[in-house]
Amino acid sequence: MSREKFENILKGGITRRGFFKGSALALGGLAASSILPSMTTSAGAQAVDRAGCTPLPWEAKPTAIPASEIKKTVKCDALIIGAGLAGILGSISGKEQGLKNVIVIDKNPEIAFRGAHITAFNSKVHKKRGININYRQIVREWVRWAQGRVNEDLLVSFGRKSGAAMDWMIDLVAPKGIDVDLWDEYFKGPDYTEYPVTHIFYDKNNKDDHDARGNGVLVPALFKVAQEKKVDFHFNMKAVQFIRNGNGPVTSVIAGVPGNYTKYDAGKTVIATGDYSSNKELLARYAPIGNMCDSQIYFPNKCNTGDGHIMAMQIGGAMQKVSPHACVIHLESGAMSYSFLHVNALGKRFMNEDVNTQSKSCGKLFEPKGGIAWTIYDNDGLAQVQEQIDKGMSGGLFFGQLNRYIGEKWEMNYEKELREKHIKEGKVVVANSLDELAKKMGVPADEFKKTVNRYNDLAKTGNDVDYGKRKDLIKPIAKAPFYAGKLAATLLTTSGGLHTNLNYQVLDNNDAPIENLYVIGAAAGDFFAADYPTICPGIGHGRCVTGGKLIGYILAKKSTDAVPTFNF
Ligand SMILES: Cc1cc2nc3c(=O)[nH]c(=O)nc-3n(C[C@H](O)[C@H](O)[C@H](O)COP(=O)(O)OP(=O)(O)OC[C@H]3O[C@@H](n4cnc5c(N)ncnc54)[C@H](O)[C@@H]3O)c2cc1C
DSSP, rough: OHHHHHHHHTTTSOOTTTTTTTTTOSSOOSOOOOOOOOOHHTTTTTTOOOOOOOOOOOOOOOOOOOOOGGGEEEEEEEEEEESHHHHHHHHHHHHHOSSSEEEEEEESSSSOOOOOEEEEEHHHHHHTTTOOOOOOHHHHHHHHHHHOOHOOOOOOOOHHHHHHHHHHHHHHGGGGTTEEBBBSSSOOSSSOOOOOOEEEEEEHHHHHHHHBBBHHHHHHHHHHHHHHOEEEEEEEOOOOEEEOOOOOEEEEEEEEEETTEEEEEEEEEEEEEOOOOTTTHHHHHHTTTHHHEEOOEEETOOOOOOOOHHHHHHHBOOOOOOOOOEEEEEEEEOOOOOSSSSEEEOOOOOOOSOSHHHHHHHHTSSHHHHHHHEEEEOOHHHHHHHHEEEEEHHOOSSSSOOBBBTTTTOOOHHHHHHHHHHHHTSSSSEEESHHHHHHHHHHHHHHHHHHHHHHHHHHHHHHTTOOOOOOGGGGOOOOEEEEEEEEEOOOEEEOOOOBBTTTTTEEEESSSSEEEEEEEEGGGSOBBBSBOOTTTHHHHHHHHHHHHHHHHHHHHTGGGSSOOOOOO
């Protein structure tokens, strides 16, 4: 397995060198990505008076762009900002529901996609596989995970419509040779339990190839569908400002570059600009844990700078009322963690390692010396993982095989090759003694050996009185060579966004909708809070699909009742 191959899996499947140029993984700390979108600053912003407080950049009202700089005016029924999963699907649905002129603009030269996992409840794939889950329980846990700080109606609406939206998308891409299956890497522990709600698309001619699955095959196929339906795409077209008629409707969107702007006079405008993980200022205000992470990745080229959030707030739109916002923080840019002993920079154990990737990545951040953490195992380690997989006990996005379908074999060789690669990259160190391993990790050897000895004692009794790990997951670390993999909390996306209602309208601080302005996908709020609920892995993409399907009806002023409802 080449490094390129592995990174492609993270990106979503396909090698597209040109497309990803300049989007290298930021593996060694937060990459400089904090530049606010130019509209807030370069347009000569005027600060809002906050009684002597330093104004936050997004609170500044932008100076109106002079008419002389607007070189073109374009009229359309609906303007969608952002050619990602949400925006492309929204455009297809709008066309299907009868809108004549739908334009999608994007600041990048091409469409955006990454990852693979997509949640839906009770899709046709569930029915085909005979999987019937307690969906009510999932929603209960989701609300609990968010400590009740969400709009529960949005969650229920998702639960009811996501299956039909998924089925619709499956039918859209089937003629393009793309099919779908369910994913097996969900966490199967008794707590932090994840559910088999996750779909992965693949190229029908290439089902076994991990590289040919995920959004890297799905989203380009959807783009083709949108083009066939005569959606008009304007790339290299960055939205910079909304024009709102006082407290009335949004009438236009200005996009482009200084001196050469286009004014889109759109009947309706949909924000589908993604999240704001590449904007350090927004992170500091709404999701500070994002700035603590070891690395941050987003494809393409860290386009997730929160432009849509900012533009909406500048004309009176509100963020969801509760912060901090949830963040998707996984272990992608470090070593594979598995559920082995984890130690910190002091050589001490610090957690029950029997948790999903999100909880593990977040938990480690609070450890000494900037959250340094290692996973420790011996020569038998991967065989132990194999056994756990075979017993149906394991999963949780901390293996190399991120995109395994239900029933697909777990390949030990895949993990071994990946480990070799990680050894070369310095993410994994290997030694023939614990002393040597401690030295390579830079942790105090005596403390480290004490920790391993204690862990081995617990393994003998099978009773983890220190942290309560499941008996079958605690095994002695005794046979050389010994391995230590460095864990990296990797910020993927923020999951908080603009205050919205069941019709995806952007709301102001008084909960009143801003006429003609909508939001779907990762920019939409009130759906997550506190922490990202991996109980439904792929719920980020899932809501892009459901929102994309429903927004077409809403834009076309049709009832969403026409979308089949699953009364779970
Ligand atoms: C490595 C990685 C793997 C992931 N894997 C998964 C997964 O498996 N499952 C899951 O659920 N989630 C996953 N996510 C998160 C998920 O990909 C996103 O949350 C989701 O795709 C967002 O889709 P979107 O359409 O809302 O936004 P995006 O896909 O980000 O698209 C937004 C588009 O808007 C454009 N845009 C932004 N600002 C402007 C502007 N001012 N003017 C014009 N255009 C603009 C951008 O260029 C971009 O093309 C992953 C994230 C990462 C980083």
